[in-house]
Each structure stands twice: as C-alpha cells, then as structure tokens.
Amino acid sequence: MSAPExxxxxxxxxxxxxxxxxxxxxxxxxxxxxxAHESALxxxxxxxxxxxxxxxxxxxxSIITEAKRFAEHAGGARILLKREDLNHTGSHKINxxxxxxxxxxxxxxxxxxxxxxxxxxxxxSATAAALxxxxxxxxxxxxxxxxxxxxxxxxxxxxxxxxxxxxGSKTLKDAINEAMRDWVxxxxxxxxxxxxxxxxxxxxxxxxxxxxxIGVEARAQVLELTGKLPDAVLACVGGGSNAIGIFHPFxxxxxxxxxxxxxxxxxxxxxxxAATISGGTPxxxxxxxxxxxxxxxxxxxxxxxxxxxxxYPGVGPEHAYLNDIGRAEYRAINDDQAMYAFSLLCKTEGIxxxxxxxxxxxxxxxxxxxxxxxxTLLINLSGRGDKDVQTAAEYFGLPL
Amino acid sequence: xxxxxxxxxAKCKSENRAALIGYLPAGFPNQRxxxxxxxxxxxxxxxxxxxxYPYSDPVMDGPVIQAASEQSLxxxxxxxxxxxxxxxxxxxxxxxxxxxxxxxxxKYGVAKFAAAITSAGGCGVITPxxxxxxxxxxxxxxxRNEIDRVYVVAPSSSDARLKLVSAQCSGFVYAASLMGVTxxxxxxxxxxxxxxxxxRTTTQLPIAVGLGVSTKEQAREVASYADGVIVGSAFIxxxxxxxxxxxxxxxxxxxxxxxxxxxxxxx
Numbered sequence: 001m002s003a004p005e006x007x008x009x010x011x012x013x014x015x016x017x018x019x020x021x022x023x024x025x026x027x028x029x030x031x032x033x034x035x036a037h038e039s040a041l042x043x044x045x046x047x048x049x050x051x052x053x054x055x056x057x058x059x060x061x062s063i064i065t066e067a068k069r070f071a072e073h074a075g076g077a078r079i080l081l082k083r084e085d086l087n088h089t090g091s092h093k094i095n096x097x098x099x100x101x102x103x104x105x106x107x108x109x110x111x112x113x114x115x116x117x118x119x120x121x122x123x124x125s126a127t128a129a130a131l132x133x134x135x136x137x138x139x140x141x142x143x144x145x146x147x148x149x150x151x152x153x154x155x156x157x158x159x160x161x162x163x164x165x166x167x168g169s170k171t172l173k174d175a176i177n178e179a180m181r182d183w184v185x186x187x188x189x190x191x192x193x194x195x196x197x198x199x200x201x202x203x204x205x206x207x208x209x210x211x212x213x214i215g216v217e218a219r220a221q222v223l224e225l226t227g228k229l230p231d232a233v234l235a236c237v238g239g240g241s242n243a244i245g246i247f248h249p250f251x252x253x254x255x256x257x258x259x260x261x262x263x264x265x266x267x268x269x270x271x272x273x274a275a276t277i278s279g280g281t282p283x284x285x286x287x288x289x290x291x292x293x294x295x296x297x298x299x300x301x302x303x304x305x306x307x308x309x310x311x312y313p314g315v316g317p318e319h320a321y322l323n324d325i326g327r328a329e330y331r332a333i334n335d336d337q338a339m340y341a342f343s344l345l346c347k348t349e350g351i352x353x354x355x356x357x358x359x360x361x362x363x364x365x366x367x368x369x370x371x372x373x374x375x376t377l378l379i380n381l382s383g384r385g386d387k388d389v390q391t392a393a394e395y396f397g398l399p400l
Numbered sequence: 401x402x403x404x405x406x407x408x409x410a411k412c413k414s415e416n417r418a419a420l421i422g423y424l425p426a427g428f429p430n431q432r433x434x435x436x437x438x439x440x441x442x443x444x445x446x447x448x449x450x451x452x453y454p455y456s457d458p459v460m461d462g463p464v465i466q467a468a469s470e471q472s473l474x475x476x477x478x479x480x481x482x483x484x485x486x487x488x489x490x491x492x493x494x495x496x497x498x499x500x501x502x503x504x505x506x507k508y509g510v511a512k513f514a515a516a517i518t519s520a521g522g523c524g525v526i527t528p529x530x531x532x533x534x535x536x537x538x539x540x541x542x543x544r545n546e547i548d549r550v551y552v553v554a555p556s557s558s559d560a561r562l563k564l565v566s567a568q569c570s571g572f573v574y575a576a577s578l579m580g581v582t583x584x585x586x587x588x589x590x591x592x593x594x595x596x597x598x599x600r601t602t603t604q605l606p607i608a609v610g611l612g613v614s615t616k617e618q619a620r621e622v623a624s625y626a627d628g629v630i631v632g633s634a635f636i637x638x639x640x641x642x643x644x645x646x647x648x649x650x651x652x653x654x655x656x657x658x659x660x661x662x663x664x665x666x667x
Contacts, residue, residue, distance in 0.1 A: 011531075011533050011534075019531075019533070019534050020531045020533060020534065021502050021503075021529050021530060021531065021534060022459075022529055022531065023459070023460050023528055023529055023552065023554065023576075024531070024551065024552055024553050024554050024557055024561070024565060024576075025554035025555075025556050025557075025576060025579055026556075027531065027556075027557065027561060028556045028557065028558060028561070029556070167466060167470075168456065168457075168470070173457065177457050177458075177459050180459040181459055181462070181580075181581050184459070184460070184579060184580060184581060185579055185580040185581065186579075187556060187579060188556075188579070283503055283506065283507060284502050284503040284506055285457065285503065286457070286459075287529075289534075292503075294503070294507065296478075296507070297478045297479060297504055297507060297508070298455075298503040298504035298505070298506060298507030298508065299455065299456040299473060299503075299504070300456040300457055300503075
C-alpha cells in the first residue's frame, strides 16, 4: 500500500517558521477554521457584518493624534499616534475578537475560550461573547489575575467565567496551555479564540488578517495628513498582534522601517526579560515554530516583564521571519525605560497608555533621537492604561 | 527495521491477548527510583515501556503527568536521563520507546536524537504533537536509525486523516481513546472502539489505545478490540500517593499484575 501524499505547503509557513505542532485531535478543528476564514475573506456578507460592527460598536476608524509635546523629547521627530486605545474595551484586541467571534457563529459553535495576559484580550472576548450570545471561559495565569485584578472584574461583569491557572509560571504561557487542554477536550462545540499571532496555523494568519485594519487605516491617514509615508512604524511586541496589524500593510513600502519593541524586563543580560527575538533562539512553542525563550533542553524558560501583556516567552512566527529577512527590526526596552515613557506620555499629552504600549513609546524616544527632526514616526498606541493604574502607582511609589 | 515491537505484538497475538504498555517520565520521582519503578512494572507484567521526556508545556497531559513532569524537571532531568532510563528498560528485556513533545527533540538535534535512541537500545519514539506535515526530517532520521515512528490519532480524526497518519506510523498506531488530555477516568470512552474499527480499515499495523485506562476491568474492555493497552497516569498516581520506596514499588507491581490479567481476558 503506497502512502497518501502529504501536503506541507498549505500549513501556514513563514520561511522556516510557523506550521502546526499540535495533537492530532485538533487537526480537524484547525482545518475547519482555516476553511471558515478563507471563505469569510471572500464573503461580502461577512465583511459587511464585520465593518458594521467596527463602525457602530468598536468605533473604527480609530483616529491619529499628533503628539507634539511628547515629540520634544524624541529628537523633535514628528510623532503620530494611531489611537487603538480609543476602541471599545480599550485596545486593539477587539479587532481580532470581533472577527473570530463572527467566525465562531459561522462555524455553528456556541462556546469560546480565550487566554489572556494583561486581561485586554479576555475583556474583548467576554465583550464579544456577550454581544453575540456565546458562552465564554477565559484562562488567565494566577499571577496575572492579581496584577490585573480590574480586568478580572470586568470579564466577570460581562458574564464570562475566569479560570485562574496555577500551573507553571502562572502567567500567559500557562494560560495558553490550559486553554489548549480545554480545546482538545471540548473542540466539538468550542472555538479557541486565540488573541495573538502565535499558535498553530491558521491562527497567525487569521489574527493578522483581522488586525491589518490598523495599518490599512493608518497608512491612508498618514498619507493624507503628511503627504508621504512615515519613515518608521513602531509597535510593542509580545506575541505581536498589534505590531503585525500595523506593520503588514507597510511591508511592500520598503522605504518604511518597521521596528518592534520587545519587553526587556530587567535587561536582557539579567536573563529576566521577555525579549524573544532579541534574546531567544528558534524553537517550537504552543503549536508553532518561532523564536522562543528556552534552555539547552528545549524547555521553555519563564519570561519577565512589568507588562503582563508582553510577558510571554514566544512570539508570532511572521515576526521571526520578518526579522530574519531583515524587513523588520526588533529591539528590547527594559521596564524602567518603558515606565519613563509611560509617565512622559501622561504628562505631555494627557494620554495614559497601557504599559505594553509604553515600550513602543520608549522606542519612539530612541528612534526619534536617532533620526532627528525630519523624521515622521507612526506609533501604534495599542491600548490604554486604566488597567495599569495600580501597577504604575506602585512603581512610582504613589499612595493608593 | 527494528523487530522489537513486531515480535512483541506477534507474541501477544499468538497468546490471544493484548500487549500491556506502561508509561513513566524519566527522572520521576527521581532517576534512581524511576529505574526501580520500571523494573517493578516489567516484573508485574508490563510488556513494553514508554519513557516520557518531561516537558515544560505538556498540552496533551492532565494534572497527574503535569505534576510529575514539573517534579522531574525540578530535579534537572535532561535528554541524557531519558536515554539512560530507556537503556535500563531495554536491558530488562522490554521493547522500550520514548514519548516526547517535539521541542526537546528539535533542540537536541533530530539526527542526534534518533541515533541516541538506537544506541540506548530503544525501538521507537512516540511524538504526540508532531504533525506528519512537519515530519520530513524526523521521517528520514528515524528511518536511517531503524526506529519506529508512532503518531497519535484521535476520535476527531477524519477517515482521510487516519489513512494519512497511519501510513506514516510503524511499530503500532497510538489511538487516543477520547477527546481530552491524559489522566485516569471512571470509564473508557465509547469512542475508542469505533476509532479502532475505523483504523482497521486503513492500516495493518497493531493498534494500541491510551488515555484514561487505569483498572483491570478497563484494560480487559480495551483488550477486547485493541492490540495494546497503554497505562500512564495510574502508575504515576501510585508513586505520588505512596512514594518511590518499597511500598510504592509493591503497589506498582500489583497494578501491573492486575492490568496484565485484564489484557489476557479481553479476547
């Protein structure tokens, strides 16, 4: 009996990265999801429904704010902020969630599960579940439920069940493990609404496709405002969904530098960081091949960051590829640099950013000073910082 | 090709019974006790052994194996411990395989890993999260080193998928009895017999069923339709409860004896 032919081409590779490393039990669901997504891309009714939700529910298009006072600290470069923080639920996460929630309905599934680090993706998932009448369970590392207690309460108010994950490092990585175990068990009626551009194919592609709207809008807005393309596009990178969302529509514009800022924690040399591309090596984690923080035995190493949303030892495979081919650059920003930029944006622009986003803002200070006053930088202001008030108050020693 | 597994399944067939396959992570509860546990399993009637390579992110495993893996990793278990325990088990005369998530294998080096299995006297590797699409290098290296490739199929696998995956297996096909993670269950899922029946139409290889089997009665039931019965969490639970000392070893042997009776009464 000759073996049937294996088609490895159709499995979402980005150069040597991506693919599928998952139990066979999930293959049928991943194939079903791939098909649903491909048909949705060409389905005018689906696209109309999603556009309608953006316009009437989450608040798209998001605006561009020019940060003139902040720019004085960034070498005088022109600083343009893409305001994803103004979306309903407070971050870019809702873009992907609304898209995948509609796919869930299309597939006839009634239950969604999600992982969350900072809680933004969990809140967005709970929100979409409430809106579309789906059951929602959110897995969150126990350590994160403590540092993001406000978001836990928000999810519960929205009717979701929040499961605190006590295994391993008790952060995002372990929340994803637990969500995958739930999915293997309940895949028949459940969609795993993954929040970032990691995981097995088709997730890196689906999440990117639903986040691309950030870059599509921003590219047109910057052209209209300045008459030219920006010199650089900046974003923070944990798993990398807001970054790929704003980068992707600029990939063909080779004059535009794409720069991702990873969480350097206490500094890469300290070993306590979450800068996966800057400080990791190629490997396999959570169903995909990409850069991973791992030891010599291929065991995942715990990541560290003041920002729960960037505290992840993996990164999306497309970022790994963009790094290797030199199309995008990745740098690390440590906790102190991020908190300085956080405070600066609050005081110069009246905008409290998410601590995740503050890594991109610190990057803007760096790049602005490198490029000088003729440069225009587009920064994805991926989320707002209400959820981080307690962490920031503790960091700056403010009495609560 | 390595003959250890074909010979075992042929022998079991001639005895009109299923094979009993036991699982233990390397370095659990420590490497010294693990060696004794393997010995107790085999002397109690375990026919073949799976040595688990503990991994930091075991998404196919339930709480029992997760805890055992964490404990083993805290002991500093690495690839050399896995190969050492594999060699120990093979020397005791049982066909011995490694079960490992893909990350540690890739990090160790695929060619080097396959060669190390052969040098340790192992007969194959079970790869629960390696899809056949990502297997090109593994196919080459496992073939070159004459070790068996065992993939895990599930009740959700389509007929076409079962055909595709089982065609890439050698030694046996691992059928997951249910949709879910490893761990003991009150009863073996009704999906298992249906999955085995479907597999029979796509492959001539022996079929072993795992996930959720922990008692003699369950082993007997599974043995009535499968060629092999895989038990892991139940052994680990004993060690978690009684420790790796004399009492734990006796309980492990008793469980192996009881399961061994089960697989002999199924046909």
